[in-house]
Amino acid sequence: MLSRGIPPESILAMTFTNKAAGEMKERVKEILGEGAGKTASALTISTFHAFGLSVLRRYGRLLGYRPNFTVYDTGDQVALLKEAARELRIDPEELEVYNLLQLFSGIKTERITWQDERWYAMLNPSGKSSQDKSGEEPSRGAGSISTFQELYRSYQEHLITFNAVDFDDLIMQPLTLFREHPKVQGHYADLYRYVLVDEFQDTSTPQYNLLYQIAREWKNVCVVGDDDQSIYSWRGADYSNIERFEKDFPRVKEIKLERNYRSTGGILSAANAVISNNTNRKEKALWTQIDEGNLLELSFPDDDGAEASFIAEKIKLRAYQESLAYDSFGILIRTNSQARVIEEALLEADIPYRMSGGQSFFQRKEIKDIAGYLRIILNPDDDVSLLRTINTPRRGIGRRTVEALHEIADERKISLYSAITLAVHREVDHSIGKGPLGALEEYLELTARYQERFSESKHLAATTERLATEIDYWGYLVQEFQKSERAAKAKWKNIGFFIRSIDRYEQNPDVLEPTLQGYLNRISLQTRDELSPEEAAGKVNLMTIHAAKGLEFDVVFLAGVEEGIIPHQRAVEESEGNLEEERRLFYVAITRARQQLYMTSCRRRQVQGEMIEAVPSPFIEEIPAELMLKTLADPTAGVEMPEDPFAALKAHFGS
DNA sequence: GATGCCGTGTTTTTT
DNA sequence: ACACGGCATC
Numbered sequence: 001m002l003s004r005g006i007p008p009e010s011i012l013a014m015t016f017t018n019k020a021a022g023e024m025k026e027r028v029k030e031i032l033g034e035g036a037g038k039t040a041s042a043l044t045i046s047t048f049h050a051f052g053l054s055v056l057r058r059y060g061r062l063l064g065y066r067p068n069f070t071v072y073d074t075g076d077q078v079a080l081l082k083e084a085a086r087e088l089r090i091d092p093e094e095l096e097v098y099n100l101l102q103l104f105s106g107i108k109t110e111r112i113t114w115q116d117e118r119w120y121a122m123l124n125p126s127g128k129s130s131q132d133k134s135g136e137e138p139s140r141g142a143g144s145i146s147t148f149q150e151l152y153r154s155y156q157e158h159l160i161t162f163n164a165v166d167f168d169d170l171i172m173q174p175l176t177l178f179r180e181h182p183k184v185q186g187h188y189a190d191l192y193r194y195v196l197v198d199e200f201q202d203t204s205t206p207q208y209n210l211l212y213q214i215a216r217e218w219k220n221v222c223v224v225g226d227d228d229q230s231i232y233s234w235r236g237a238d239y240s241n242i243e244r245f246e247k248d249f250p251r252v253k254e255i256k257l258e259r260n261y262r263s264t265g266g267i268l269s270a271a272n273a274v275i276s277n278n279t280n281r282k283e284k285a286l287w288t289q290i291d292e293g294n295l296l297e298l299s300f301p302d303d304d305g306a307e308a309s310f311i312a313e314k315i316k317l318r319a320y321q322e323s324l325a326y327d328s329f330g331i332l333i334r335t336n337s338q339a340r341v342i343e344e345a346l347l348e349a350d351i352p353y354r355m356s357g358g359q360s361f362f363q364r365k366e367i368k369d370i371a372g373y374l375r376i377i378l379n380p381d382d383d384v385s386l387l388r389t390i391n392t393p394r395r396g397i398g399r400r401t402v403e404a405l406h407e408i409a410d411e412r413k414i415s416l417y418s419a420i421t422l423a424v425h426r427e428v429d430h431s432i433g434k435g436p437l438g439a440l441e442e443y444l445e446l447t448a449r450y451q452e453r454f455s456e457s458k459h460l461a462a463t464t465e466r467l468a469t470e471i472d473y474w475g476y477l478v479q480e481f482q483k484s485e486r487a488a489k490a491k492w493k494n495i496g497f498f499i500r501s502i503d504r505y506e507q508n509p510d511v512l513e514p515t516l517q518g519y520l521n522r523i524s525l526q527t528r529d530e531l532s533p534e535e536a537a538g539k540v541n542l543m544t545i546h547a548a549k550g551l552e553f554d555v556v557f558l559a560g561v562e563e564g565i566i567p568h569q570r571a572v573e574e575s576e577g578n579l580e581e582e583r584r585l586f587y588v589a590i591t592r593a594r595q596q597l598y599m600t601s602c603r604r605r606q607v608q609g610e611m612i613e614a615v616p617s618p619f620i621e622e623i624p625a626e627l628m629l630k631t632l633a634d635p636t637a638g639v640e641m642p643e644d645p646f647a648a649l650k651a652h653f654g655s
Numbered sequence: 656g657a658t659g660c661c662g663t664g665t666t667t668t669t670t
Numbered sequence: 671a672c673a674c675g676g677c678a679t680c
Contacts, residue, residue: 017669049670073670098666167670235669335667340671391656398656436656525670546668568667585668608665609671 008042012192012214014051016202016232018526019356020550021045024198041510044192048207050525052170057521059177059184068378068517070164070385071524075363077101077166079384084154087410090147104152108168109206111236114149161415163381171206178213185213193218199550200225200245204236212248219249224257227282228275231546231585260286262552262594264293266627270597271590274622278580296628298561298599298620299635303611304338307600308345310635311557314598315540316349318555326352330553331542332589334566338559341606342542353540356547362523366477366491367498370468371520377450378516381415390416390443393476397443401436420444446471454516461503468495545589556593561601563615586619600635 015021029040046054056065072080078097081104085095103119106112112119159165165173178185195215197203200223203211215221223245230239246252260268268288275281301307315329331353333339339355346353361367369392375385391397408428409419422428424441432440450467457463468474474492481488505522506514541553545566560566566589567582590597601616 047670074666170670231668234667337666394657396656400656544668565667570667606671 006194008039009044010191010193011043011196012051012194013043013045013196013198014211015045015047015198017547017550018047018050019547020198021047021050023550047525048203048210049167049170050521052174052210053521053525055174055177055184055188056165056170057517059181060173062181062184063173063177064160065165066163066379066381068163070162070375070379070382071170071521072159072164072166072384073363073524074101075368076164076384079387080158080162080164081151081155083383083387084151084158087406088147088150088154090151095151100148100151103148104155105168105235107152108166108172109204109236111205114145158383161381161413162383163379164384168206171204171210175206175209175213178210188214189217194220195222197221197223197225199229200242201227201230201239202232202237203241205238205241206236208238208241208244216248219251221245221249228278228284228584229549229588231549231581231588233581256284258284258286260288261290263288263591264290264595266292266295267590267593267597270296270623270627271587273624273627274583274590274619275587277622278583280580294596296597296599296623297631298601298628299631300616300633301600301602301636302634303604304341304560304602304606305345306634306636307559307602308341309348310600311342311559311598312345312349312351313636314557315351315555324554326538326540327536328554329540329557330548330551330555330592331540331557331559332545332548332592333542333559334545334568334585335560336544338565339542342559346540346542351540352538353542354536355542361494361497362526364491364494366473366494370464370473370495370498371523373447373450373467373471374464374516374520376417377447377454378520380417380447383409383416386416393471393473393479395439395442397436397439401432401440404430404432417447458506458514460506460514460516460519461499464502465499468499545585548592549588552592552594554593554595556589556597558589558597558599560605561599561617561620562605563617566617566619583619583622586617 013021013024015024024045025040025043028043028045032040044051053071056063056069060069061067070076078101081095081097081101085091103112106119107114159169178188192214195211197211202225211221223242225239225242227239227242230237263271265288268286272286299310301310311331315326318324319326319329331342333342343353343355362371369388372385372388372392375382376389380386387402390402405416405419405423408414408422408430409416412419419428420440421444423430423432424437424444450463453463453466454460473495474488477488477491478485481491501523502519505511505519508514511518541548541551563569566586567579571578571582599620601620602614604611605614606612
């Protein structure tokens with residue numbers, strides 16, 4: 001496109017994960033060649049959510065958002081919902097918070113309505129809550145429609161009071177903005193005359209609407225997708241958007257991409273055979289000119305520990321024998337919980353790796369604590385961050401004090417921070433004692449001081465470091481983890497890492513004007529701090545199958561090919577139709593491999609601290625036997641390691 | 656108000 | 671296995 005003289009700033013490319021956006025940026029730079037960095041960064045390459053956020057940052061005030069609003073992640077949403085419940089005198093224990101948030105998400109994105117009965121099954125699968133007619137009424141019944149509606153309303157009101165948005169708002173609010181302010185819609189539609197969407201099968205209806213609002217005038221849209229790789233239906237992805245697309249842009253030209261340039265013939269045949277078991281799909285005939293290649297290998301380790309060491313040893317062996325770089329290996333897992341054992345084995349074997357996706361670095365408590373301070377400094381109305389930081393590290397503000405503050409805040413519909421200000425300045429009657437009141441005053445002073453420091457200083461990282469020192473977070477960690485100095489140290493190390501990541505952000509030439517807000521935005525939409533390309537080089541890639549979509553590796557290990565893991569037990573329990581999505585997931589995993597695929601199916605596996613018997617995944621049967629080499633014995637038994645050239649010396653000197 | 660211990664449940668996948 | 675919340679105790 002650029003070669004045709006199209007100005008780069010008129011191009012908008014949408015992806016679904018930060019990882020994909022990052023890869024795309026890299027590839028654009030590569031294609032444009034050296035020195036084209038500037039041209040490449042003139043393109044807008046963004047996830048849908050990050051794009052929505054930038055729209056709100058710019059025009060959010062038209063919807064009543066104050067500057068520096070906060071983006072709430074799932075953890076914050078849970079905290080907010082519990083707050084809302086507390087205020088309505090509903091016992092949060094009676095709520096299935098996680099499912100309730102799913103319901104709210106469905107309502108907000110208009111996937112479900114209150115009239116819909118679908119959500120009811122979703123909320124009471126175990127029959128845990130609802131009919132609690134026994135005895136008196138300690139709290140209100142938590143299972144009725146009106147209660148849920150009331151909670152939803154309160155949840156929404158609180159978001160506004162706290163000057164915060166949730167992930168769904170990042171898509172829905174820009175749509176509202178476009179509807180109520182056609183000029184804003186016009187601005188974006190005019191700016192982006194060329195729109196591209198990668199992994200189009202993963203668009204949700206609101207995301208599609210957003211895309212449509214931007215592209216409807218110029219109609220220069222290019223979408224790439226594969227219905228066989230649709231693996232996000234659980235969060236609203238709907239590949240029937242492909243049909244809507246054909247209707248909305250009638251002059252559509254369809255190009256089938258059936259030639260595969262990635263995988264060996266054997267891998268492709270296996271993948272094709274598996275996916276052909278799905279009923280609901282566009283028929284296609286993928287082919288490749290690459291030769292058959294090696295057989296797929298399937299082995300049966302005794303347990304997940306053996307599986308992990310098999311993978312580690314195999315990687316070491318092949319890296320050594322074939323001089324393969326570590327970053328040409330990918331280890332794919334279905335669930336994040338599989339990662340731990342594998343990480344341990346990689347560490348043990350001294351193999352550099354990176355884990356992406358999943359339990360984010362930024363979700364760790366110590367990081368959320370410090371980030372909580374940054375958030376409250378930026379947006380004092382953010383009650384969730386206030387509650388997180390008000391007594392961490394401990395400063396003598398306990399339950400009673402917080403309750404008193406809540407009373408002031410609830411009554412006036414103001415944030416807790418405002419309530420503290422009133423209390424400290426004696427502008428309101430309250431029952432807060434002298435000690436806690438002094439502590440509150442100090443808290444106010446601290447946040448005010450850093451508000452100033454952050455606005456004056458351009459050194460975000462240094463200022464954050466100063467803050468961490470001033471609140472004596474290290475002292476707090478030592479106190480909290482008296483039993484494990486190691487844990488305290490590890491957490492403090494994470495704080496150091498966090499501060500360095502702020503520093504990296506500040507130094508990043510792609511960021512024109514680094515701000516605290518910009519940094520916090522970035523981390524709230526990022527599952528894990530993406531390593532810079534240099535840092536990622538030479539490292540084995542460990543990730544979930546979901547996170548691996550769109551990526552490829554010479555050698556892929558697929559761990560835990562067992563019934564209950566893939567297909568995942570909860571997925572099949574939920575609904576029969578989910579089996580096809582699980583199969584697509586398996587298909588995506590297979591097709592990540594260029595040269596070789598290793599699968600492992602453990603005989604037993606440690607799950608939630610208990611050893612359970614495991615059974616191979618039924619999907620294995622769908623791979624033609626002649627494409628696969630089955631190793632019946634425990635693969636770790638026969639693995640020979642390359643001789644350590646220093647082994648003899650080490651033995652000699654007894655090191 | 657802080658601290659320590661015990662019982663309970665658990666997120667499948669991600670923005 | 672592990673984190674989290676509740677509860678008793680200092």
